[in-house]
Amino acid sequence: MPELPEVETILRQLERLIKGRKIKEVQVAVPRILYHLSPADFKKRLRGAVFTSFSRRGKFLLCHMNEGELVMLIHFRMTGSLLYGTPSAISKAHTRISFWLDNDKLLCYNDMRKLGKIELIKGELVDNFHELKSLGPDPLSPDFSPQLLYNILQGSRRQVKELLLDQHKIAGLGNIYASEVLFDCGIHPQKKAHSLSPEEVGGLHRSILKILHLAIESRGCSIANYVDLAGESGAFQELRNVYQREGEPCYRCGELICRIKQQQRSTYLCPRCQQ
DNA sequence: ACCCTGACCTGCGGGC
DNA sequence: TGCCCGCAGGTCAGGG
Numbered sequence: 001m002p003e004l005p006e007v008e009t010i011l012r013q014l015e016r017l018i019k020g021r022k023i024k025e026v027q028v029a030v031p032r033i034l035y036h037l038s039p040a041d042f043k044k045r046l047r048g049a050v051f052t053s054f055s056r057r058g059k060f061l062l063c064h065m066n067e068g069e070l071v072m073l074i075h076f077r078m079t080g081s082l083l084y085g086t087p088s089a090i091s092k093a094h095t096r097i098s099f100w101l102d103n104d105k106l107l108c109y110n111d112m113r114k115l116g117k118i119e120l121i122k123g124e125l126v127d128n129f130h131e132l133k134s135l136g137p138d139p140l141s142p143d144f145s146p147q148l149l150y151n152i153l154q155g156s157r158r159q160v161k162e163l164l165l166d167q168h169k170i171a172g173l174g175n176i177y178a179s180e181v182l183f184d185c186g187i188h189p190q191k192k193a194h195s196l197s198p199e200e201v202g203g204l205h206r207s208i209l210k211i212l213h214l215a216i217e218s219r220g221c222s223i224a225n226y227v228d229l230a231g232e233s234g235a236f237q238e239l240r241n242v243y244q245r246e247g248e249p250c251y252r253c254g255e256l257i258c259r260i261k262q263q264q265r266s267t268y269l270c271p272r273c274q275q
Numbered sequence: 276a277c278c279c280t281g282a283c284c285t286g287c288g289g290g291c
Numbered sequence: 292t293g294c295c296c297g298c299a300g301g302t303c304a305g306g307g
Contacts, residue, residue, distance in 0.1 A: 002300060002301095003300055003301095006300070032283090032284095059300090059301080075301085075302090076300085076301090077283095077284095077300090077301045077302075078284085078285095078299070078300065078301055078302095079284090079285080079286095079299085079300085079301095094285085111284095112284080112285055112286070113283085113284040113285050113286085113299090113301095114283080114284050114285075115283065115284060115285095115301065115302085116301095117302095156276090157276080157277080158276090158277075158278095165301090167301090167302080174300050174301070175299090175300060175301085176300055177300085220300090221300070222300095223299090223300075224287095224299065224300070225299095225300090226300065243300095263278085263279085264279080264280080265299095265301095266298085266299090
């Protein structure tokens, strides 16, 4: 599920709705979401903890607890979501972890496929946490310049779409937005990364920012089951040009959108607009 | 460095 | 109706 825009949407809602709230009780229905942490440990460390602030790196959501002393790190993978509301209003389908808050509302981590992951890290160790440390630059960070993108692409002989999906190179794009971005700038997804000209990279850079900002404004993309904290769908799926539009006409030129496989995953493109 | 496969999970829709 | 297959916003480990 969530790529960068969906995580950003969730983060903004958490800032508005959960900031300053204290956790009264924690319930762990599916321990494997916590990986190496035991449910007992997880509960003990979070009982009484206060949500201080929130941040994001790529697709990782960071909940800073107790003035930054502790960080709860969430990766939603394919089908994870956070839901917030009164206990009776929240969908209990696939609830894996529940947090009771001091206003008697519930914050639930729901995840049909159980592929998501939650970690607890001491605040001072966050920057050394290997999964964050190995991430490439976040495209919404100020240091993500066209020149930086050019350097990243120059260093690889792989296909450009594969590179956009590689979180160690650029952190935040997933399968939907990678296809949409490449359509937007007219670059064929199978082009070798190092073969792109500075002008093409400039266009790619502009399209990455354009599509991500557009998707955040639309509060994410709900093609399948993504919902925000309130259980609401996003609207970006109405704006997409290629993703899951195989066999339908390109809005720009009328050619039929086609689907190819790259690294066992579907890529959608317009064969006429993307050369 | 690159490429592919399988693993982790559940659920949905299509074809027979 | 039921069963099997492929597919799904992700990522990692392992082998060639």
